[in-house]
Amino acid sequence: MTARVVSTAAAAAARWPPAFRDGSFQAREVKDFREWTDVVNSHFPWLEHRNHCGSAFTASLRTLRFGNSHFAMITAGSSEVRRTRQLAAAAESGHIKLIWQLAGSLDIEQERCGAVIRRGQSTVIDTSRSYRCRLSEGAQFAVLTLPHEACPGWLRISRSLCGTVLAAPSALRAALGAVMALTDPALGDCDEGGDSVLRAVQSLVTTSLHQSAEGPEQAGHNGSRLRLAQQHILSRIGDPDLDPDELASALCMSRRSLYMLFKQHRTTPSKMIHDLRLQCCRQVLDEPAHLGRKITDIAFDHGFSDYATFSRLFKQQFGVTPSEFRLHGRGAPLS
Structure with missing residues (x-):
């Protein structure tokens, strides 16, 4: 047919x-x-x-x-x-x-x-x-x-x-x-309890999607703790005051334990914060829906305090400036 x-x-x-x-x-x-x-x-x-x-x-x-x-x-x-x-x-x-x-x-x-x-x-x-x-x-x-x-x-x-x-x-x-x-009809219309369930579902979905995206090197207990660190950073991505001390407190870890965890994965808390911010900014710059947004606003929305630092780190990470990426690099695969 x-x-x-x-x-x-x-x-x-x-x-x-x-x-x-x-x-x-x-x-x-x-x-x-x-x-x-x-x-x-x-x-x-x-x-x-x-x-x-x-x-x-x-x-x-x-x-x-x-x-x-x-x-x-x-x-x-x-x-x-x-x-x-x-x-x-x-x-x-x-x-x-x-x-x-x-x-x-x-x-x-x-x-x-x-x-x-x-x-x-x-x-x-x-x-x-x-x-x-x-x-x-x-x-x-x-x-x-x-x-x-x-x-x-x-x-x-x-x-x-x-x-x-x-x-x-x-x-x-x-x-x-x-x-x-x-969806149980016996529950009737959704109320505040339904909102709480949805928030729990969103948390489960977020965890599941990040688990699906991570590589096998992040498996196991320490991988789970590292994933929690990533999720916390992403949930506070726009906070310029986010630092390793705040991250350690959120994970109920000492600063020394936090650095030891990150050392096992060959990175540092500060580097992960910067890397996630840069990756998120690059993704936004790559989205057609955000073509009209100022690059400075995108940087500030993702926790960078000044454009010069953002531009310098972006070029170190991706080999081009944010402006060059938006002009010539859209559609390139993420690192």
């Missing part, structure tokens, strides 16, 4: 009245592909749709919103969604989409990465960049959509994770179970 393509537009979402309100988990069953595209576009706009189903198309969507986060359970026939570069540029902002495959399979690609996600596996995509997802017949999956800031350090690790099978399955299953608990 020839794939049928339906392109999204801003009007597509407007045609479908909002069916779901904050804090209420509700469902929609459809038996028509055109109707399905409208339902999907009301929650996941700026997509192209292709129908690969050889028989009558059926699908269902159950969704739960909490503020700027969104959880959905989806079952659908063989089909495909694409976000092109043009549609990604048209979207207002980028989000993290964490996907748990519950049945069937999902063939996913984002830029140069791709994988087939099967039952029990998870993947993640960044909606600020182009991607493609093709569902097998009867595929069922859960999707948690979070803003970038929900995962400190996301911009630094995203390109190594998107479109891959994620590691750390236990923590990800725990995160899914926690969100699923909020």
Whole structure:
């Protein structure tokens, strides 16, 4: 059967009245592909749709919103969604989409990465960049959509994770179970307890994504402590007063123990702080959505107190100045 393509537009979402309100988990069953595209576009706009189903198309969507986060359970026939570069540029902002495959399979690609996600596996995509997802017949999956800031350090690790099978399955299953608990009708509308659960889920997701991104050399107890150090730095990346003493206090370690931990990984606390700040700045400079921002503002937002120091360290790390990177180096792989 020839794939049928339906392109999204801003009007597509407007045609479908909002069916779901904050804090209420509700469902929609459809038996028509055109109707399905409208339902999907009301929650996941700026997509192209292709129908690969050889028989009558059926699908269902159950969704739960909490503020700027969104959880959905989806079952659908063989089909495909694409976000092109043009549609990604048209979207207002980028989000993290964490996907748990519950049945069937999902063939996913984002830029140069791709994988087939099967039952029990998870993947993640960044909606600020182009991607493609093709569902097998009867595929069922859960999707948690979070803003970038929900995962400190996301911009630094995203390109190594998107479109891959994620590691750390236990923590990800725990995160899914926690969100699923909020969908219990007996709980009624989400309240402050639901917000607390979501914050815990975000913490689990952040830990899981960083575990998936780290190399095998960071495994084990000391690797976990180093990862906690990274997460704390990323959560305070904009604080110019962040220093090794504050980091040691946050990790409940002495200054000497902190330096011994970092020495095992052939670095120092100060170097890690600078490196993470530089990597985050480089990632922001590489994002089309931030082309209009002043480089000085980007540096200050990531904890640098003066532009001269930032520019000098950036050139030492990457071989070009921030201005040269923005002008000529965009799209280069991160170190």
